[in-house]
Amino acid sequence: MNQISVKSYAKINISLNIKEKREDGYHELDSIMVPIELHDSIIISKLFTKTNDNFVTVDDFSSGLIHYNLASSAINALKKEYNRPEHFRVYIHKVIPMQAGLGGGSSNAAFTMKAINQMLKLGASDDDLIRLATPLGADIPFFIKATPSRCQGIGEKISPIYIKNNYYVLIVKPNAGCSTKEVFRIADSKPYKQIDIESVVEALREGDDDKLAECIGNSLEESAISVVPEIKEIEDYLRSKGLKLVLMSGSGSTVFALSTDKMVLKKIAKEIEDKWFVELTKIIK
Numbered sequence: 001m002n003q004i005s006v007k008s009y010a011k012i013n014i015s016l017n018i019k020e021k022r023e024d025g026y027h028e029l030d031s032i033m034v035p036i037e038l039h040d041s042i043i044i045s046k047l048f049t050k051t052n053d054n055f056v057t058v059d060d061f062s063s064g065l066i067h068y069n070l071a072s073s074a075i076n077a078l079k080k081e082y083n084r085p086e087h088f089r090v091y092i093h094k095v096i097p098m099q100a101g102l103g104g105g106s107s108n109a110a111f112t113m114k115a116i117n118q119m120l121k122l123g124a125s126d127d128d129l130i131r132l133a134t135p136l137g138a139d140i141p142f143f144i145k146a147t148p149s150r151c152q153g154i155g156e157k158i159s160p161i162y163i164k165n166n167y168y169v170l171i172v173k174p175n176a177g178c179s180t181k182e183v184f185r186i187a188d189s190k191p192y193k194q195i196d197i198e199s200v201v202e203a204l205r206e207g208d209d210d211k212l213a214e215c216i217g218n219s220l221e222e223s224a225i226s227v228v229p230e231i232k233e234i235e236d237y238l239r240s241k242g243l244k245l246v247l248m249s250g251s252g253s254t255v256f257a258l259s260t261d262k263m264v265l266k267k268i269a270k271e272i273e274d275k276w277f278v279e280l281t282k283i284i285k
Helices: 068-082 104-119 125-137 140-145 182-185 197-206 209-215 221-227 230-242 262-272
Strands: 005-020 027-046 055-058 088-091 149-153 157-160 168-175 244-246 255-259 277-282
Touching: 005 197, 005 209, 005 244, 027 068, 027 104, 027 168, 027 197, 027 277, 055 140, 055 230, 068 125, 104 125, 104 140, 125 140, 125 221, 140 149, 140 157, 149 230, 168 230, 182 221, 197 209, 209 244, 221 230, 221 244, 230 244, 230 255, 255 262, 262 277
Parallel strands: 055 088
Antiparallel strands: 005 027, 027 088, 027 149, 149 157, 168 255, 168 277, 244 255
């Protein structure tokens, strides 16, 4: 197999609880992460010319170097572990917006790693890939299995969860993005708001939207709003339309709304599509 194409799915955090900062600079977290159908497309080819490097290109010039770095690092980690000499050309067609809290760069890295594992028939298990992915970034291990999960530690402790309802997801992102580093810098200057993740897990399992609306939360939301005030404007607008399950994803700046009523979300999306980046998608279960 000399070429492979894969979908690289986005994620949302139905809740995100940030705990203490560790001595190594990472933060302990406890989060509910779910994959959604919004995705980038990746084409990976073996390089047969003489080269000492991989070539990763992205068709969104606003995306910066993060995709190059993460995808290249994922390839190199896999090659080093299995002592493989091959080099690759990776082309990423971007749809997932950057600095959005949707895990686009991490997803690209994880799905590139999985695809090369398949191409080279390395036989690496999901646990093997998670071990290799953990040092590269907190969200990358989640995308190895890409199933609704509770993620703890620094993202490497992954426990699948059950979601009873079939949720559609309205994604709304302001023009401005959020730098994860900047949001954490602000958040580290004060105590983190603590979210009851156990109750979130229970509400999702029971399909109790009222309970879920009461307990969902994001420890980084207040800090992200200080960077991009439009986040709050979007949240207020969605709630004014009667949506109860509204939250910022990750470190921002995307806000999402969950509903089992696709037509309600579709109508709201139509009203705001000229103002913000809007996408109607659904949770992958």
